[in-house]
Amino acid sequence: MTPMKEDYLKIIFELGGANKLVSNKQIAISLDIAAGSVTEMVNKMVDEKLVTHKPYSGVQLTKTGTRYAEELVRKHRIWEIFLINVLHFDLPDVHREAEQLEHVTSDKMIDHLDDFLGHPKRCPHGGIIPDKDGHYEKDHDKLLMDAKDGEEVVVNRFIDNHDLLTLLGDIKLDLGDRLKIISHDPFEGSVVAQNLTDKKQLTIGYKTAHYVFVK
Template sequence: MTPIKEDYLKIIFELGGAKQEVSNKQIALALGVAAGSVTEMVSKLKKEKLVTHQPYNDIALTKKGLDQAILLIRKHRLWETFLAQKLEFKLADIHSEAEVLEHATSPELLAKLDAFLGFPTHCPHGGVIPDQTGHFQEESYTVLNQIPDGQVVTIERVIDDHELLIYLQDIQLKIERQVKVLKHEPFDGPIAVEELDTGRQMNISFKASHNIFVTDENGDPLKIDKKARRLKRD
């Protein structure tokens, strides 16, 4: 499998494709590519029975695609954890190094790496790490952009993207921080939020807000009722 196909499987998993359908637009925003490129690659993945997709409908991983995505995610995030915790790499720099290491990781090495790290359940970006049986903890697939004005949420995890991580580092937005959504600017403008513990206000870009996943104040997953267009708890 090509590295590009692997990137698509991983991003579909990150966006929630293991549990629900994700849109072409979500994938395009997460990968920073044109919608047409997503359509073309999804068509290839469908032919290989890695995803399900009907014209004008959303995308989800098949059992075959999920199995491959879980293994890729497990390798990648364990190496990211090792690089951040043991070698003290900056968070924005661990993705590219992990991409190289994951392709040279045997099952035995993977198992020993997992044990050496103490069987971590989450990577430095907040994403789940599947265990050796493929099991992984439930996580939120609600992005910051979906949260209505006035709602308080907790930053759970972010998409593993170098530019996004540099951006979040610059605005000093960190995982596990609680923020209150103040205002969505129109025409794909930024979202104004306020950190609860510091009172600091900041604007988060439209693209970044689609790649930041949030939970409620207690850390419980949130879901958006697409039909009713309203927020509700699991």
């Protein structure tokens, strides 16, 4: 399986595609690629029975696709924990390193690393880590973009992206922060929110608001 196809499996999983339909638009925004490229890859993944596709609605992982995604996500996120907790990498830098390591890590090695780290349940940016049997707590969150004006939400996790994590560090938006949604800009699509934890108002861009999950 190509690294690009693996990236698709991971992002569909991260967007909730093991349990619900994920739109091609969500995939395109999250991977920062053209919509036409997503359509082409989705068609290939349908042929390989990794996803099912419902026209005009989106894709969902099959059982086979879900299992592949769980294995990839587990290796990737366990390495992220190791890089942060043991080697003291900065959070925005761990994704690229973990991306390389996951492809050369055997199941035996990742099981030993999981034991060494005490079986973490969440990675440094809030994503779930399946255990070796594919068990994990299901997230029931949504994109920050989909939160309604006046709603209060808690930041639950972020998409694993270097530029995003750097930006969130700059604006001091952290996991566990409680936000009150003030408004959505009708033209730019940005979200204005009051960070009730830090007592600061934030303007969060359209793309960024598709990378942050809240509950």
